[in-house]
Each structure stands twice: as C-alpha cells, then as structure tokens.
Amino acid sequence: MNPIMHTIVVGILSYVALIIVLRVSGKRTLSKWNAFDFVTTIALGSILATALTSTQVSLAQSVTAFIVIVLLQFVITFTSVRSRGVLKLIKSQPTLLLFKGQYCDDAMQRERVVKAEILAAVRERGMADIEQVHAVVLETDGAFSVIASAGEYDSVLEGVEGVSSR
CATH class of the missing domain: 1.20.1270 (Substrate Binding Domain Of Dnak; Chain:A; Domain 2)
Structure with a gap:
C-alpha cells in the first residue's frame, strides 16, 4: 500500500x-x-x-x-x-488566592498568578468590588473559583491550601 x-x-x-x-x-x-x-x-x-x-x-x-x-x-x-x-x-491541591478582600501574595507568587487574573475572574462573575468577594481559589485544573459570600463554616473551602492559616 x-x-x-x-x-x-x-x-x-x-x-x-x-x-x-x-x-x-x-x-x-x-x-x-x-x-x-x-x-x-x-x-x-x-x-x-x-x-x-x-x-x-x-x-x-x-x-x-x-x-x-x-x-x-x-x-x-x-x-x-x-x-x-x-x-x-497526580493531583495538586486547590490554592486560596484571595480571602475576605485580601490578596494572598505568597500563594499568588508560588502559583504564578497576578492580580489582573484574579480581577478578571471576579469581573467574569459580575462583581464590581473586590470587597464583595469572600474568596478566590485556584482550582486543580487551573480555573478560578470566585466565592461571593461566606457561610457560617466556609465548608466549601475544605481542602484548599492556605485556608487553615486564616
């Protein structure tokens, strides 16, 4: 052939x-x-x-x-x-990048994420003020999760690197 x-x-x-x-x-x-x-x-x-x-x-x-x-x-x-x-x-841990309106600079540097990327994720969510954001998490697949409001226990942040130190 x-x-x-x-x-x-x-x-x-x-x-x-x-x-x-x-x-x-x-x-x-x-x-x-x-x-x-x-x-x-x-x-x-x-x-x-x-x-x-x-x-x-x-x-x-x-x-x-x-x-x-x-x-x-x-x-x-x-x-x-x-x-x-x-x-x-085989799987990395999600990382906290912003918590209660405050950037987690050490985590951002370690994950090579800049503020502009976090702000873009917040804007994508339709939010106008970083103070409205409870948390931004860099997920294991590279996506950003924006959490607008906190529950009593922050249970959705379980297993996220950087949460226990807050």
Missing part, C-alpha cells in the same frame, strides 16, 4: 478506534485537565500522529497503544480514589 493510502486508511481507522476507546473509558478521560490528564491527552495525540505518519506502525499497534494509555489512566485514577498518596502524586 502506498504511503498516502496508508495514511488515509490507518488515519480513519485509528480515529474511529480512538473515539471508541475514549467512549468506553468514561467521562473521566475527557474531564477538565490536570497535569496527569494533560500527559494522557498528549500521549494519545502522539500515538495518533505516529499511526498517521508511519508506515512501520500497524493499526493493531496503535489501537493497543491507545488501550494501554487509557488503561493506565484508569488504573491510576482508580487507585487515587483509594489512596491518598497516589492522589497527592
């Missing part, structure tokens, strides 16, 4: 196989990204690119590689639900 035809046939079949593997693997594979999910996605993309461009890699090898990567992700996420150590290894 000539290289162009190989790319077309293997590309279509690999793409279909990847979609099937991702659908079977569940929603977690396509969830918002943390570093672990990013690596998995890059690996899957690399496998697909190799399948498309290399005549020396068979379709069976590519599909096997897809399955191995998704199975590894499943095993690690399955284990992380049951082991605090594995969870800490």
